[in-house]
Each structure stands twice: as structure tokens, then as C-alpha cells.
Amino acid sequence: MRRGRAPDVLTRNRARWLRDLQTARTPKERQRVLDRYRHEDVKDALVTLFHGKCAYCESSILHVDYGHIEHYRPKSKYPKQAFTWSNLVLACGVCNGSEHKGDEFPLKAQGGPLVNPCTEDPELHLSFEYDPVTRLASVRGRTTRGDTTEKCLGLNRQDLRRHRSTRVKQLWFIAQRATIDPNARRLLDEAASASEEYSAFANLLRDALLKGIPLSSVPLTS
Structure with a gap:
């Protein structure tokens, strides 16, 4: 960024x-x-x-x-x-x-530092997953720092994951139509913009389409 x-x-x-x-x-x-x-x-x-x-x-x-x-x-x-x-x-x-974060800043010995959203690519440390069976959109750690970041920030706290999953469920439905409906593809592209809420998950769905990965994969993972 x-x-x-x-x-x-x-x-x-x-x-x-x-x-x-x-x-x-x-x-x-x-x-x-x-x-x-x-x-x-x-x-x-x-x-x-x-x-x-x-x-x-x-x-x-x-x-x-x-x-x-x-x-x-x-x-x-x-x-x-x-x-x-x-x-x-x-x-x-x-x-x-x-x-959650507050004044916390774990050092290397504590599994840190936290992933810096401005200077690092979050996907190097965090995985964005959508499970079409459970209909849950989750953030998982790929690395020790990713695990620490997810836990410290509460990135899977109940209220957040419920709200995020509602949005990603809609995007998943749109993505299913994106290969045959130009309007659906345009909506998915718009959702993948950095200005949109949970754009990391929209990018997950869009990348799956580009790579020919079935959207029914469980879970669908960045």
C-alpha cells in the first residue's frame, strides 16, 4: 500500500x-x-x-x-x-x-510482530477461507506471525465472522454466475476493489474463477 x-x-x-x-x-x-x-x-x-x-x-x-x-x-x-x-x-x-489489540504488541519471542497491513502482503501470513457447506468466511494463520495476528486482533470473533460471512455468502452466489453473466462478473470485480468491505474474500473467489478452481471446494482458500 x-x-x-x-x-x-x-x-x-x-x-x-x-x-x-x-x-x-x-x-x-x-x-x-x-x-x-x-x-x-x-x-x-x-x-x-x-x-x-x-x-x-x-x-x-x-x-x-x-x-x-x-x-x-x-x-x-x-x-x-x-x-x-x-x-x-x-x-x-x-x-x-x-x-484485542489495545496496547499489545507481541515481539518475535511471543510469535510477533503483528502483520503490518501497510508494509506487508497479508496473504503471506494469513489465509482467507470460505466454506460453502458451513457458509463461514474465516481468517487463518499461515505462519506463526499470522496465527498471532489472528488471535490478537480477534479476526474470527463471533460477531465479526457472522457479519463477514453474510457478505461473502452473497459474493459466492454472485461468483457462481460470473462466468455466464457479465453483470455478475462486474459486481465481483467491484467487490474485489480495495475500497470494498472484505475485498480479500472477493479476490479469493475471483482468483478461483480465473484458475478454474471449483467454487464447491471445501474450504476455498487463498
């Missing part, structure tokens, strides 16, 4: 904010400095970059929530990266909540 230029507010102020962080005398003052990343321009840039989707679970956010400016490396553990553009992503409040 090409991030593009950092928002001007970060470019202009990052060095000064880091100096203020070093000279902060109290925990309250330090927290006030750390919170300066919460700027409208930063949020707008992340919404554009991630198409309003959570960088981790691919769920659309903005129709139900404001979304979080999330630090890939938590600012509580890596304060020097609190204002670094390459460390910021858009995340939903569940993936970024205390029950």
Missing part, C-alpha cells in the same frame, strides 16, 4: 511534539502531548487511505462509528513513534479495544 505524503500537521509539528514529550514533567502533561496526533487532518488522511475500513479486519467503519487513529506500534510502548505517519492506521474500536 502506498501511503503517500504525511499530513502537513505531522510534518510541521512532529519534531517539536517529540521535544515536548521529552520535557514533559508530569504524566498528565505527557499524555496531553501524546494526544496531539488526534488531529482532524490526520484522521481525514487515514480515512482516505484505508477507504473508511478497519486496516485489520476490513470492516467498513464510518456508517456506525467514527473509527480510531490507531498506532501499529502502541504509543504507550513506543512513544517516539506516536507522531510517525507510517505507524498510524485506521482501525475499528473492537480490533483496537482492550479485549
